Amino acid sequence: MDCPLCDARAETLVWRDGSCRVIRVADPDYPGYCRVVWHDHVREMSDLTAADQRHLLNVVLATETALRRLMQPDKINLASFGNVVPHLHWHVIARFRDDRHFPEPVWGTAQRAGTPHPAPTDQALAAAIVAALTELTAG
Secondary structure: OOOOOOOOOOOOOEOOOOEEEEOOOOOOOOOOOOEEOOOOOOEEEEEEOHHHHHHHHHHHHHHHHHHHHHHHOOOEEEEEEOOOOOOOOOEEEEEEOOOOOOOOOOOOOOOOOOOOOOOOOHHHHHHHHHHHHHHHOOO
């Protein structure tokens, strides 16, 4: 099988546990673009147990929370397609009104040149994900 998400060697790893990982997508127009990738090669959320579904969504929500805290974007986009790479993953993208595509999706037609926004460090993002996960799972 030739799955780019099964081979994690070329990724920029931000955070991981035994089930999934958060990676940074190398896109200069979107420095707050992450993917949350399930380690096992499954196609759909419904392939997971209820507990695994909740865990994956908690990691997606923690990544969103971390990006909001660190970057203060105008919007966060969440997407799970898998049409091109049928390996369960979520896109978590910090968006700004002055980014290249806003209000279109990042895969849409560019609207302007775009204004660069500073990216959080991988270490700061990892720490913010851990803090958000702790808050989500406490109590």
